[in-house]
Structure formats: C-alpha cells, structure tokens
Amino acid sequence: MANQAIDEIDLRILHALLDNALLTHKEIGENVHLSGQAVGARIRKLQDLGVIEGYTLRWNPEKIGLHIHAFLTVFIYANQSHQAFRNFVQLTESVMEAHRVGGEGCYWLRIRTNDSSELNKLLEEVLRxxxxxxxxxxxxxK
Amino acid sequence: MANQAIDEIDLRILHALLDNALLTHKEIGENVHLSGQAVGARIRKLQDLGVIEGYTLRWNPEKIGLHIHAFLTVFIYANQSHQAFRNFVQLTESVMEAHRVGGEGCYWLRIRTNDSSELNKLLEEVLRxxxxxxxxxxxxxK
DNA sequence: GGGTTTACTTACACCGTGAAAGGAGAAAAG
DNA sequence: CTTTTCTCCTTTCACGGTGTAAGTAAACCC
Known part of the structure; x- marks a missing residue:
C-alpha cells in the first residue's frame, strides 16, 4: 500500500468505521468488495496518514448525571491574557471541547455539568x- | 451484574475507553485491579444502561480536505417552519452536528466544508x- | 448455620487480526 | 510484442482478545 492517495473505497471504509468502529474487516470488506485483510491494510494506511487518529466511544453523558449541555462563546477582555484563559480551559473538567475562533467571539467552548448551579459556578469563573x-x-x- | 448502579470503577473503565477504545479488557483490568472478564462484564453493563452507545473513531477531517470548521447559531425567522429547517439540517452533509438550543438563538450547528465557497453556499441556504x-x-x- | 445473592476468577473454544507468501493486472522499458 | 516492475489484491496461518460456562468467595437474610 505505497500509494498514499485516499480513494472512494477508503472513504467508504472511513464512514463505515465512524458509524461503528467494531465492524470486522471482513464485514466492511463485503460492502466494498475486498477481503478483510485488504480492508485492514487500508485502515492502517488511514491511520498512518493521520486521517484516523484513534478509537473512542459514542456515549451518553446524561446517563452519568451530566444533564447540562451548553455552548459558550467567550469574548476575552481587552488586555486580558489569553494564556491564563487557556490554562483555565485545560484544567476545567466541565469544558469538554474548546476552539480559538474568528468571527463571533474569541473562543468557543462546549460545557457539560451535572446541574445549573455547577454551570453558574463555571460562568462566574469565565467572567474573570x-x-x-x-x-x-x-x-x-443531529 | 444485576446491580445497575455505576460506581467509581465503571467510570474509570469509561474514561479509559474514551481515551482509547481498543484497549484490551485485560489492560484495563490491570489498572482497576480486575480480571479482563470482569471488565468485559462491566462494559456490557455500561452498554445495557445506555451510557456507552457505540464505538467510533477520533479522526481528522482536515486530512480529507474538510478545511473549514465553523459554528453557527441560527435564529429562525418568526412564522418560519422549524420542521423545514430540521429537514434541511438532516439532508445537508456539511452539518456534522445540530442542537435545538435555548438562550442565544434557536439552533446551534457544527459545519465542516472543503472551502469557504462551500461555506458561503451553505450560509445562503440557511438564510432561507x-x-x-x-x-x-x-x-x-481542547 | 444453611441458603441465597452478587460479583469475581479461572478455564476454554471461537474468531478477528496481522504477517507472510503468492498472484493478477497495469504501466513502463527494451 | 515481450519482459520487467510495481501496486494491490487474495490466501494461508498463528497469535491473542473475547464471551461463555463453571467454580469460588464474601455479604446478607432467615
């Protein structure tokens, strides 16, 4: 598998795995008309290329008590250190995802907390x- | 495994799998001091409870050409059908994630497109x- | 104390996976 | 046109991860 270009079959394999990463190579192979081993080789190629970074779970945070799911667009104060905010983001468990953004605001955050009082506590911290x-x-x- | 309560060990297993869903039960077991089979039983419990919904990939959309990653907060026009917008969301490939939200706006969308002209095209559609x-x-x- | 329940460990069979070897088909060179 | 080379595939095979079944230890109740 020296040709590192990504073709249509690779994308079909990628989407199959995104839907269910536990599909066997053989099962995927039946859909794309390849042997399981050929599928395995293409998956390894996708990993080497960095398209596939790892394997993880689709899960339901609500089921372990994380009932609040919020999106936060943050406008950092002028003269305020961005690094301090970034550290805060890294250290705060409730921040599940964070992006530096252009357009509306400076940062976008995905927040999950057990309840609104926890959210409120976090919002107060963000106000710093x-x-x-x-x-x-x-x-x-979706 | 009739006791359906989620304990500290279950959460450690959950976080281990979130980090890397390919860990063997035995490897996880070494960290939580359980046999691989006991870990397997707990994972099955987490699936039955709906905490674990499935297995998927951590991947890099940029590597297949999806260079634009945008967040959209949509304010539906008064009198405009929400259902029509929801249909649009479901049918549009560039919309990777969508939530009905309260607070700022009516919907929040995660968009990924190949380039800014594709994004522009999508934004025009949203304006409907x-x-x-x-x-x-x-x-x-993060 | 005997009986029951719960959650674990050990033993075992199945099958998914990666490695190695071999083959088909296309492109390039003579 | 034939040969060589390269790419990507299939087949074969051994390893090891997983689920099932059976057995065990601890806690609880009567």
Whole structure:
C-alpha cells in the first residue's frame, strides 16, 4: 500500500468505521468488495496518514448525571491574557471541547455539568477572563 | 451484574475507553485491579444502561480536505417552519452536528466544508430559514 | 448455620487480526 | 510484442482478545 492517495473505497471504509468502529474487516470488506485483510491494510494506511487518529466511544453523558449541555462563546477582555484563559480551559473538567475562533467571539467552548448551579459556578469563573454568550442544548437534533 | 448502579470503577473503565477504545479488557483490568472478564462484564453493563452507545473513531477531517470548521447559531425567522429547517439540517452533509438550543438563538450547528465557497453556499441556504451568527475555528484548543 | 445473592476468577473454544507468501493486472522499458 | 516492475489484491496461518460456562468467595437474610 505505497500509494498514499485516499480513494472512494477508503472513504467508504472511513464512514463505515465512524458509524461503528467494531465492524470486522471482513464485514466492511463485503460492502466494498475486498477481503478483510485488504480492508485492514487500508485502515492502517488511514491511520498512518493521520486521517484516523484513534478509537473512542459514542456515549451518553446524561446517563452519568451530566444533564447540562451548553455552548459558550467567550469574548476575552481587552488586555486580558489569553494564556491564563487557556490554562483555565485545560484544567476545567466541565469544558469538554474548546476552539480559538474568528468571527463571533474569541473562543468557543462546549460545557457539560451535572446541574445549573455547577454551570453558574463555571460562568462566574469565565467572567474573570471575558464576557460570554450562552446557549443551552435542549435537544440533540443531529 | 444485576446491580445497575455505576460506581467509581465503571467510570474509570469509561474514561479509559474514551481515551482509547481498543484497549484490551485485560489492560484495563490491570489498572482497576480486575480480571479482563470482569471488565468485559462491566462494559456490557455500561452498554445495557445506555451510557456507552457505540464505538467510533477520533479522526481528522482536515486530512480529507474538510478545511473549514465553523459554528453557527441560527435564529429562525418568526412564522418560519422549524420542521423545514430540521429537514434541511438532516439532508445537508456539511452539518456534522445540530442542537435545538435555548438562550442565544434557536439552533446551534457544527459545519465542516472543503472551502469557504462551500461555506458561503451553505450560509445562503440557511438564510432561507433564519439569520445566523458565525464563528470559524482557528485552532482546536481542547 | 444453611441458603441465597452478587460479583469475581479461572478455564476454554471461537474468531478477528496481522504477517507472510503468492498472484493478477497495469504501466513502463527494451 | 515481450519482459520487467510495481501496486494491490487474495490466501494461508498463528497469535491473542473475547464471551461463555463453571467454580469460588464474601455479604446478607432467615
């Protein structure tokens, strides 16, 4: 597998694994008309290329008590250190995902907390670094 | 495994799998001081409880050409059908994730496109349903 | 104390996976 | 046109991870 280009079959394998990473290579192979070993070789290629970074779970945080799911757009105060905010983000467990963004705001955060009082506590901490706009997920549509 | 309560060990197993779903039960067991089979039984419990919904990939969309990663907060026009917008969301490949939200806006969307012209095209379509605020990810901080 | 329940460990068979070897088909060179 | 080379595939085989079944230890109840 020296040709490192990604073809249509690779993408079909990728999407199959995104849907269910426990599919056997043989099962995937039946869909793309390849032997299981050929599929395995292509998966290894996708890993080497960095397309596939690892394997993880699809899970339901609500089931372990994380009932609040919120999105936060943060506007860091002028003159405020971005590094301090970044450290805060890294150290705070409730921040599940964080991006530096352009457009609306400076940072975008995905927050999960057990309840609204925890969320409120976090929002107060965020106010040390900047203002924010908050949206709370009511329903996962997609 | 009739006791369906989630204990500290279950959470450690969950976090281990979130980090790397390919860990063998035995490897996890060495960390939590259980046999591989006992770990397997607990994982099955987490699946039955709906905590673990499935297995998927951590991957890098940029590597297959999806260079634009944007967050969209949509404000549906008054009198506009929400169902039409939801259909649009389901049918549009560039929409990777969508939530009904309270607070800022009506919906929150995660968008990935190959380039800015594709993004622009999508934004025009969104304008059929509502206004929006756009943030574009510059760096994945966490 | 005997009986029951719960959650674990050990033993074992199945099968998914990666490695190695061999083959088909296309492209390039003579 | 034939030969060589390269790429990517299939087949074969051994290893090892997983689920099942059986056995064990501890806690609880009567």
């Amino acid at each position: 670094y900047g203002n924010y706009r908050l949206s709370i997920s009511i329903e996962n549509v | 349903y509502g206004n929006y605020r756009l943030s574009i990810s510059i760096e994945n901080v």
